[in-house]
Amino acid sequence: xxxxxxxxxxxxxxxxxxxxxxxxxxxxxxxxxxxxxxxxxxxxxxxxxxxxxxxxxxxxxxxxxxxxxxxxxxxxxxxxxxxxxxxxxxxxxxxxxxxxxxxxxxxxxxxxxxxxxxxxxxxxxxxxxxxx
Amino acid sequence: xxxxxxxxxxxxxxxxxxxxxxxxxxxxxxxxxxxxxxxxxxxxxxxxxxxxxxxxxxxxxxxxxxxxxxxxxxxxxxxxxxxxxxxxxxxxxxxxxxxxxxxxxxxxxxxxxxxxxxxxxxxxxxxxxxxxxxxxxxxxxxxxx
Numbered sequence: 001x002x003x004x005x006x007x008x009x010x011x012x013x014x015x016x017x018x019x020x021x022x023x024x025x026x027x028x029x030x031x032x033x034x035x036x037x038x039x040x041x042x043x044x045x046x047x048x049x050x051x052x053x054x055x056x057x058x059x060x061x062x063x064x065x066x067x068x069x070x071x072x073x074x075x076x077x078x079x080x081x082x083x084x085x086x087x088x089x090x091x092x093x094x095x096x097x098x099x100x101x102x103x104x105x106x107x108x109x110x111x112x113x114x115x116x117x118x119x120x121x122x123x124x125x126x127x128x129x130x131x132x
Numbered sequence: 133x134x135x136x137x138x139x140x141x142x143x144x145x146x147x148x149x150x151x152x153x154x155x156x157x158x159x160x161x162x163x164x165x166x167x168x169x170x171x172x173x174x175x176x177x178x179x180x181x182x183x184x185x186x187x188x189x190x191x192x193x194x195x196x197x198x199x200x201x202x203x204x205x206x207x208x209x210x211x212x213x214x215x216x217x218x219x220x221x222x223x224x225x226x227x228x229x230x231x232x233x234x235x236x237x238x239x240x241x242x243x244x245x246x247x248x249x250x251x252x253x254x255x256x257x258x259x260x261x262x263x264x265x266x267x268x269x270x271x272x273x274x275x276x277x
Contacts, residue, residue: 004154011159021162024170090162097173104174118176123167125176 020055022121024093025085026104030063032112033070035077043107047084050103054096055086070114081117105130196238198253199245210243212252223251 011018026047030040044060051058063080070077108116108130115126171178203210223231228247235250 005156006154007156007158009159010157018159018161022165022167090165094165097170101174118174120170121164121167123171123178125171125174125178127174127176129175 019089020087021090022088023085023119024051024055024088024100025083025119026051026100027066027081027083027117028060028107029079029081029111029113029116031077031079033077033114034073034112035075036112038111040082043111044082044084046103046107050099051084051086054092054100055088058084058086060084066117068114072114085119101127195234195250195253195257198257199238199249202253203243203245203249212249216252221251 028040028043028047029038032038048058048060061083063082066079066081068077068079069075104116104118104127107113108127109132113130115128117124117126119125168178202212202214204213231251231254232247234254235245235247238245238250
């Protein structure tokens with residue numbers, strides 16, 4: 001028999017406001033597609049500024065260890081990306097999603113990436129075409 | 133301070149009980165955006181993977197990295213570095229099969245680790261997740277009894 005459920009309005013219980021919905025995160029790389037170092041700190045700052053402007057605030061996590069296999073050379077790149085994330089307000093996020101996409105593509109292009117990793121609401125995806 | 137109360141304060145035991153009631157959050161939330169619409173806006177490629185999924189290869193990568201750190205070759209099949217003695221540990225057939233499956237999916241250079249080597253690394257990684265302070269506190273409490 002399933003356990004009984006007790007309903008609770010967590011936000012109201014803390015006197016909070018539930019304006020913020022889903023989580024958007026971008027992985028800021030510290031290496032390029034060939035394993036050479038990139039200016040990670042500058043891109044972290046830029047991502048924080050942009051996400052804070054769009055969402056009202058943003059957080060950068062400590063570096064995590066990740067791996068990416070270059071599909072062209074076959075080389076495995078072990079890197080330490082920094083995850084910058086924000087909980088977004090739906091209307092503002094939709095209005096400014098184009099700016100975010102432009103930022104991600106510029107970062108991918110200027111740091112010579114094979115892919116930029118992103119998350120939205122728990123869904124993990126990559127951007128691999130950065131345009132000119 | 134009363135010695136007996138001091139003793140009982142340190143006599144910490146971990147007891148698991150079945151939850152009888154669950155909380156369900158009914159807070160009002162802003163309308164959700166479909167994640168697939170966001171992926172499309174970025175012209176992104178979904179990886180059929182959700183954050184925190186046990187199917188994600190993070191754990192396999194952690195196992196492989198730990199094996200890379202610890203496997204040492206002296207000419208024959210690489211062995212685990214360190215002075216640890218071999219221990220006899222009972223493992224269920226189901227768990228051993230999962231360990232063997234992990235060993236099949238991890239390569240370190242040209243070497244495929246044995247299930248026993250993977251089991252050693254998995255125990256180490258699991259222990260790293262238990263804060264050392266908690267274990268020390270339990271040991272001290274036992275010694276004071």
